[in-house]
Structure formats: C-alpha cells, structure tokens
Amino acid sequence: EPEVTQTPSHQVTQMGQEVILRCVPISNHLYFYWYRQILGQKVEFLVSFYNNEISEKSEIFDDQFSVERPDGSNFTLKIRSTKLEDSAMYFCASTYDSYEQYFGPGTRLTVT
C-alpha cells in the first residue's frame, strides 16, 4: 500500500540554524500539507500546497518558513532560522481528492 514517507525521523539543530524537512507524498496525490504537533498538544496546520503554490497558511507559517516541491516528488519544509519554540513533531500529509489526508510518520525536530 502506498504511503507518505518523511526524512529524517529525528533532527537535532542549534537555534538559528536552517533545517529542511523532507517528505515524499503518495505519487498521484495533488494536495500537500504540513502540520506540527508540539509535545503534549494538538496537531496544528501550517501550510497547504496545490498546483505548485501555497493555497493556505496559518499564522504560525511566518517568513521563517517556506515550502517547495522541487522535482515533482519531494515536498520540503524549510525553517530558515530555528527557534527553541520550533521544537515539535512535523507531519507531512497528502491527498488526492482533498478529503482523506494520508500522514507520514513525522520528523521530530529538536532545537537546542
């Protein structure tokens, strides 16, 4: 069964450094998303991407964040200058029909 994959599973970085989180969505899916979950809290929407552009973003998704789908398969989330409060589990999701979203296993980002 096809699945969403994410790399790395765990990323440790120092405050102020740039990180890139990578996702490979399911191949025929059209809509792509990033969510995050701070430890012990609920899952929060960051950004959605459709037809090679951002379709919606949350207030969390400020100028420090960017997304790209560089080669038609990978979907990346870049944090330009990480802060302590960016420490969270980041989930990528994709869907074909814009309803049922399939989630990847997540990348745990730890900012020290």
Next chain:
Amino acid sequence: AQSVAQPEDQVNVAEGNPLTVKCTYSVSGNPYLFWYVQYPNRGLQFLLKYITGDNLVKGSYGFEAEFNKSQTSFHLKKPSALVSDSALYFCAVIYNQGGKLIFGQGTELSVKP
C-alpha cells in the same frame, strides 16, 4: 471560529466493554469529519470519515462514528474494546475542498484487561 472540541482528555474502559470518544464541532458550512488515531511515536492513522450520506459510518478496526447534525457531534464508538485500542484519538474537520484539517485536542484512550 471553526473549531473541534473533544471534551475528555482521557477515557478509561475495561476490555470487552463498549467505548465512546466524544467530539463536537462548530457549525460553519458543510463540515467533513474525520477520526485519526496516533500510537506512541507514530504518525496519524486514518480511521474513518463522514463526507455525505448515511450518518453512521464504519471504519477500520471495528470503529464506527455517528454524525449528528442537530447536536453538531461526531462521536467515535466501538462495541467491544481491545487493549490494543489504547492510543491517542483525534477528531478533525475540513470545511472546504482541499482545506486544512482542524484537529481537536485529542483523547487518550486506555483499555485495561
């Protein structure tokens, strides 16, 4: 504001007993409702959805949920709980095609032998 509420942080059930995990949503247009389950250190796994049609939807692992428009609820149920059902359960809603999932705060389900 669009929101989802799960009023119980934790639900404790004995194995073999029925379980219910509650969810209510704010009214705004036509919501599409979902349940996801998260096992420790794992991603979110889709359980079931309500898009349209029959208000009672059946999903994976014997779970079902009932969409109740008048009470704006979408409670998750299972007739006979298993210890392996112990996990974190999230209710979520989408309000438009391609839209973001809005999650509830999650309910920790604990099933004891």
